[in-house]
Amino acid sequence: MEPEIRTLVDISETQAARRSHADLMLERARWAASIFQRFDRDRTRRIVEAVAQVAHDHAAHYAAWAVEETGFGVVEHKTLKNELTSVAFAAHYADDDFVSPVVDEARKMVRIPRPAGVVLALTPSTNPIATVNFKILMALMTRNAIVLSPHPGARACCVDAVHTLARAAVEAGAPDGCIQVIEQPTIPLIEEFMASPKTSVILATGGTAMVRSAYSSSNPAIGVGPGNAPVYVDPSADIPMAAKCIVDSKSFDNSVLCTSDSVVVTLPEADERLRQSLRQAGAYICDEEEVERLRRFLFHERGFNVAAIGRDATWIAQECGIRVPPKTRVLVAPFALVGVEERMSREKLCPVLGYHVAKNRNQALSEARAILRLTGAGHSAAVHAGDPQVVMDYARMVESYRIVVNAPCSQGAAGLQTHLAPAFTIGTGYFGRSSIGENIGPQHLVHWSRVAYNSDQAVHFPDFAAVDVGFEGPLPPAPAGGLPHGGRSSTPTRAGQTGHRQHGGAASGGLDDSAREELRRLIAEEIRNTLKGGR
Amino acid sequence: MSEAKQAFIERSKSFWNPGKTQDWQDMGVDLVIDRREGYYLYDMDGRRLIDLHLNGGTYNLGHRNPELVEVLKGATARFDMGNHHFPALARTALAEALAACAPSPTMRYTAYGSGGGEAVDIALKTARYATKKRKIVSVIKAYHGHTGLAVKTGDERFSKTFLSEDREGEFVQVPFNDLNAMEDALKGRDVAAVIMETIPATYGFPMPAEGYLPAVKKLCERYDALYIADEVQTGLMRTGEMWGCMRYGIEPDIMVTAKGIGGGLYPLGCTLISEHCAGWLHDDGFGHISTGGGAELGCVVAMKVLEMVQRPEVRHTVNLIADFMRAGLEDIMAEYPDFFLGIRQHGLVMGLEFNHEQGAKPVMKHLYRNGVWAIFSTLDPRVLQFKPGLLLNQADCEEVLRRVEIGIGLARDELMGAGSRRMM
Known part of the structure; x- marks a missing residue:
């Protein structure tokens, strides 16, 4: 039927068609959100846990698919990221309540959580599934509906993953339509979604153009731009450990995380020891001529060579005709001058690491600051130092909202080996022309209505303990006249599967308390293992 | 009513259909539809109405989709x-x-x-x-x-x-x-x-x-x-x-x-x-x-x-509108149990039954005055046809229910007297 329609009169490329497409999906999301807001904390938690578990179960499957589809990264590392953004991520926020009202008797106030409504989430090709998991779980924790727009480069794996998680959510009792995906994203179509009054907030992770476009959409946006993390290695640092952190970080998922190290800055007195330690940790230090070959390969007239994104160090070396030991994980490219003249000072989404030796500490800090001035302001920076004064000086100097200390920058800034909030969307704040400066978390998808009583002590503040807070749960299905039990029709989705509406809260993915405790224990263990860097 | 509209209604009687034009005036519905968009109709005097008549589903997808x-x-x-x-x-x-x-x-x-x-x-x-x-x-x-x-x-x-x-x-x-x-x-x-x-x-x-x-x-x-x-x-x-x-x-x-x-x-x-x-x-x-x-x-x-x-979103939304309207109408029914007697429903095909042989006519009139256009059933005027559009959005559904509650209350008072006891 459709092809006939297209051959006769095709309107698919018109604004009317795009706007209608956006309207339909977003309105469905708004309906889902309006029902989701009737759910209490337990019902919400069961959904989050069920979806997190399904995401965890599929971590390796989608990691392999993502690497296959995009050519970026390392399956093993992507699997880890997909796992960390599922069960572990849900566990991190398990004790936070974004659902129940909070009574503050001392200040005579009641705070009522008000979900954003419909979250429009743009996800990148570099961390496709991890970002999908992360954003879906944040939306579910806060009872928001979410519409995902995957990067076209990672479209197929993302669309499939979103369908899998959406099914899991509905099976666990979530409202139909609370998780949707734009299956054929194009720039004009996404612009319709971004500009729609039915979108409550845009969560944009990706390239600068897309993030700026989100901010220009007229809707509230939380956009996250590129990183370009400077890593200062002070002579007071434990140099071998610093070198190991840097190599672990830079090679992690072949450096596709935007929190990945870009340029190491150090001082002459640490230079030789650091080079030696980097080599021992699996890095290859290029000579001047090799650096020039890398430069020509990585940077084209129009920008970074996309063919190099997320590729292995040995593959890149081979492309450049650089002979390196077979187990090389990172290519280190020393250069003399930081600035616009040196393209190696910019973000490199591959395991090539800039390396610069400053004359003294003041100069080093100033160089680090200059690196973020080029690109990546507000994003990430790291320092390896024993002296806290150095850490403080560095942190005050660089325009970054997270300074990872004595840990791998990639993982640390994303909250994987630090106590920062685990996140695959890093707020670049005002430095980075963004609205939020911390790691994005579920708290950013909910605002609170504050019920404030007269502060005069003569005015009574009542007891809210027994007050009904309106957690009515799903809407009862309307009867259908003339059918047994007022039956409902089946509801095929775009993927063609049928899913009957679930009633009540008895989620199939629900866990009893002991199982939940066991799960927590396993997650904690997994995180400890990750911290040790071993898997 | 504006002078322009009054003059227009006279022209309608002169050249189109005098009987029908007058009948509407007698029923208290002086509607002359001018602009229309989505599920909104605008009377030629500019008043907005949410359309729940849809000419029997003609405007299922809204006016001028x-x-x-x-x-x-x-x-x-x-x-x-x-x-x-x-x-x-x-x-x-x-x-x-x-x-x-x-x-x-x-x-x-x-x-x-x-x-x-x-x-x-x-x-x-x-x-x-x-x-x-x-x-x-x-x-x-x-x-x-x-x-x-x-x-x-x-x-x-x-x-x-x-x-x-x-x-x-x-x-x-x-x-x-x-x-x-x-x-x-x-x-x-x-x-x-x-x-x-x-x-x-x-x-x-x-x-x-x-x-x-x-x-x-x-x-x-x-x-x-x-x-x-x-x-x-x-x-x-x-x-x-x-x-x-x-x-x-x-x-x-x-x-x-x-x-x-x-x-x-x-x-x-x-x-x-x-x-x-x-x-x-x-x-x-x-x-x-x-x-x-x-x-x-x-x-x-x-x-x-x-x-x-046939888009899956439409099917989902239809079910949600049906559930939402049902829940809201049941609340209204509980408020006026002596007047609003029943809901006939299959999806978005709905009829509201009232406790008076012409009950749906004053309901229609008061809904009209309160910004909702829904029509009585010609062959059973106890029943109001209630036909929300397939794409009616959540906010407008709330708006419809709010206005329907007001309109039914006024119709009940008109037919049964404001003084009589309302069961809450």
Whole structure:
């Protein structure tokens, strides 16, 4: 039927068609959100846990698919990221309540959580599934509906993953339509979604153009731009450990995380020891001529060579005709001058690491600051130092909202080996022309209505303990006249599967308390293992 | 009312329809629709109304739906009404599209009329040709249109006026939901077809009793009559399924769709015909001719309508609107239990029953004054037809319920007195 329609009169490329497409999906999301807001904390938690578990179960499957589809990264590392953004991520926020009202008797106030409504989430090709998991779980924790727009480069794996998680959510009792995906994203179509009054907030992770476009959409946006993390290695640092952190970080998922190290800055007195330690940790230090070959390969007239994104160090070396030991994980490219003249000072989404030796500490800090001035302001920076004064000086100097200390920058800034909030969307704040400066978390998808009583002590503040807070749960299905039990029709989705509406809260993915405790224990263990860097 | 509107209403009486124009004024509904967009109508004095009448589903997808407008505009670059005698691109494409979503696998052909009445006439003629019998059975208070044959199947309210009621005993009417009466009408084996609105609209959407429609279909099979489903008001996803009869497991021999199929932009009536009763199309394809029927511009719009209503989002949203409206209306019913007696519902096909033989008329009037346009059921004015659009958004659904609560309260006070006790 459709092809006939297209051959006769095709309107698919018109604004009317795009706007209608956006309207339909977003309105469905708004309906889902309006029902989701009737759910209490337990019902919400069961959904989050069920979806997190399904995401965890599929971590390796989608990691392999993502690497296959995009050519970026390392399956093993992507699997880890997909796992960390599922069960572990849900566990991190398990004790936070974004659902129940909070009574503050001392200040005579009641705070009522008000979900954003419909979250429009743009996800990148570099961390496709991890970002999908992360954003879906944040939306579910806060009872928001979410519409995902995957990067076209990672479209197929993302669309499939979103369908899998959406099914899991509905099976666990979530409202139909609370998780949707734009299956054929194009720039004009996404612009319709971004500009729609039915979108409550845009969560944009990706390239600068897309993030700026989100901010220009007229809707509230939380956009996250590129990183370009400077890593200062002070002579007071434990140099071998610093070198190991840097190599672990830079090679992690072949450096596709935007929190990945870009340029190491150090001082002459640490230079030789650091080079030696980097080599021992699996890095290859290029000579001047090799650096020039890398430069020509990585940077084209129009920008970074996309063919190099997320590729292995040995593959890149081979492309450049650089002979390196077979187990090389990172290519280190020393250069003399930081600035616009040196393209190696910019973000490199591959395991090539800039390396610069400053004359003294003041100069080093100033160089680090200059690196973020080029690109990546507000994003990430790291320092390896024993002296806290150095850490403080560095942190005050660089325009970054997270300074990872004595840990791998990639993982640390994303909250994987630090106590920062685990996140695959890093707020670049005002430095980075963004609205939020911390790691994005579920708290950013909910605002609170504050019920404030007269502060005069003569005015009574009542007891809210027994007050009904309106957690009515799903809407009862309307009867259908003339059918047994007022039956409902089946509801095929775009993927063609049928899913009957679930009633009540008895989620199939629900866990009893002991199982939940066991799960927590396993997650904690997994995180400890990750911290040790071993898997 | 503005002077301009007053003057216009006089012109309407002078040149269009004096009786009908005056009747509306007498019922307290001085509506002259000017601008229209989505589910909003704007009176020529600028007042906004949320449309829950939709002309029986004509505006299922909203007024001037932008995609439909776009496709109609695009179609004018290539098509016009077309020539009704020749094989035609758009007419055939729509017939294929209809066959692909028809309620029965044997349904193949589509014959076109310029509206629902003509399509019903085609259905009846098709059945008579196929069975070589004349009798048509319909339901008392049924409504299938105003054309020559269709009007005879309906209430005499519309046929007798024009001396057009059946006098040959060829059009038999039986009470709805009465299987014995149906069997009595059929067992002489002289009936060509039973024509059924899946849920009779103009009668106020009484719901078929459980098992009634399938049993009627069985009786048709037993007594060699064809089953014609009139899906004009219950088709196109209004029940949460493409065609209402599918919800009841019916595979009709012939089906009629109109109103909504033209997207509110181009009038169209379609008669879907199964192979086993398509005789005339083989033997004498010139048997029914309609210059306006199946105009190709309308066919292009209709294909888009079919594509749009089958989008999964639409199906989901229909169910949500149905649930949401039900929950809200039940609350209102609990507030006025002595007046608002019941809700008839199947998806977005809804009728609200009131405790007064003309109860829906003052409700209509007060809803109108409060910004909602919904119409009473002509053949049962106790019942208000309540027909939200397939794409009505969440905010507007809330707005409708808020206004309906006010309007029903005022209507109740008008009929039963504000002083009488309201049960809270």
